[in-house]
Amino acid sequence: MDVLHRFTDDTSTFHATLVQGKPAVFRPADPPTDLFPPGELDHWLDTGLLRVPYLQLVTEKGEIELPRFCPPRVVLNRVEHGYVDGAAVRELQSEATQLLRYVDQWHPGIRAFCAAMREQLGRQVEAFYFVTPPGTQGRPVHRDDADVLVVQIGGTKDWYLYGAPDNDRWAPGTADVTDGPVFTARLDPGEVLYVPRGHAHHAVAVGADASAHLSFTVREAGGTQLHAALAELLTTRSAALRPIGETELLAAADQMLTDARAALSELTAESLVDRARTRMRAVAPVPRHG
Numbered sequence: 449m450d451v452l453h454r455f456t457d458d459t460s461t462f463h464a465t466l467v468q469g470k471p472a473v474f475r476p477a478d479p480p481t482d483l484f485p486p487g488e489l490d491h492w493l494d495t496g497l498l499r500v501p502y503l504q505l506v507t508e509k510g511e512i513e514l515p516r517f518c519p520p521r522v523v524l525n526r527v528e529h530g531y532v533d534g535a536a537v538r539e540l541q542s543e544a545t546q547l548l549r550y551v552d553q554w555h556p557g558i559r560a561f562c563a564a565m566r567e568q569l570g571r572q573v574e575a576f577y578f579v580t581p582p583g584t585q586g587r588p589v590h591r592d593d594a595d596v597l598v599v600q601i602g603g604t605k606d607w608y609l610y611g612a613p614d615n616d617r618w619a620p621g622t623a624d625v626t627d628g629p630v631f632t633a634r635l636d637p638g639e640v641l642y643v644p645r646g647h648a649h650h651a652v653a654v655g656a657d658a659s660a661h662l663s664f665t666v667r668e669a670g671g672t673q674l675h676a677a678l679a680e681l682l683t684t685r686s687a688a689l690r691p692i693g694e695t696e697l698l699a700a701a702d703q704m705l706t707d708a709r710a711a712l713s714e715l716t717a718e719s720l721v722d723r724a725r726t727r728m729r730a731v732a733p734v735p736r737h738g
Contacts, residue, residue, distance in 0.1 A: 449560075449564040449567075450564075453476065454479060454480045455480075457476050462474070466666075469644040471630075471643060471647065473642075480662070483557050485601065485602075489577075492548075496531065496534075497531070500532070502551075503532050503547070503548050504549065505537065505544040506587060508588050517533055517537050541581060544581070545578055545580040545587070548577040551576060551577050552573070552574055558575050569666060570725055571668065573667070574594075574664070576662070576663045577660070577661075578661050580605065580659045586651070588650065589649065589650045590621055591613070591620050591648050592620055592643070592645065593646075595644055596643040597640060597641070597643075599663075600635035600661050601660040601661055602658070602659065603655060603657040604653070604654050604655045605634070605635050605651045605653050605654065606634050606635075606654050607632065607633045607634075607641055608631075608651070609630060609631040609649045610649065612644065612647050613646045616671075635661070645668060673727065673728055674721070676727065677720060677723040677724040677727050678715075681723065682707075682708045
């Protein structure tokens with residue numbers, strides 16, 4: 449299933465933009481706004497099955513405490529915690545952003561869409577949904593360890609993107625920025641924003657209505673994933689042996705070195721990156737219904 453055309457009508461430009469790592473706004477003819485329309489959120493809130501960590505209430509200053517929207521409930525005579533109370537969430541919706549995490553794990557339509565994206569891009573893909581009250585900023589300036597495709601579903605949001613890290617020893621999370629934004633965009637429903645990996649950013653809902661957007665995170669391999677892929681490649685069946693005696697131990701070590709040298713002699717940088725990406729897709733969380 450071809451889904452990339454739903455982000456842009458020119459998929460060749462889309463691929464080039466991702467390779468270049470430059471912010472961009474796309475205006476596709478058939479954006480994926482139907483995947484999670486604003487009215488559908490009420491359905492999920494009212495099922496009684498949505499629970500933390502699939503939903504968080506966040507503000508620019510931090511998270512809303514769980515007891516305020518996840519009261520305890522009794523199931524089979526046992527007190528359970530973490531289930532979302534839809535009425536409590538609605539009471540807080542004017543002051544906090546509703547952040548639905550890993551939507552691809554529990555929403556059938558988005559799960560299928562992300563699976564198609566993984567197939568086309570060869571990357572690990574996840575989905576998050578944000579509903580931000582008008583005039584507020586849901587999260588502080590931060591960096592994500594992934595390329596992000598933001599699809600505006602409802603309302604309007606102003607985005608501010610800052611420079612990329614100046615070296616490869618950066619970490620995702622809250623970012624301190626001293627210079628002004630290098631890219632700004634106002635997203636209306638149906639428009640798509642590409643936020644390159646590592647670019648610090650924040651957004652503010654503008655206008656009279658809440659902003660709703662769906663974010664697809666496209667994760668790339670880093671040092672940790674490359675190291676794991678390399679370690680997996682170098683692991684052979686001899687690693688499970690338990691040699692008895694010094695002679696046998698040395699022989700096992702010699703064989704392992706021989707196998708490792710043979711594997712490394714055939715390994716290229718491109719094949720190691722491909723192994724890391726494949727491994728990331730293989731260890732993606734198992735989908736669950738919520």
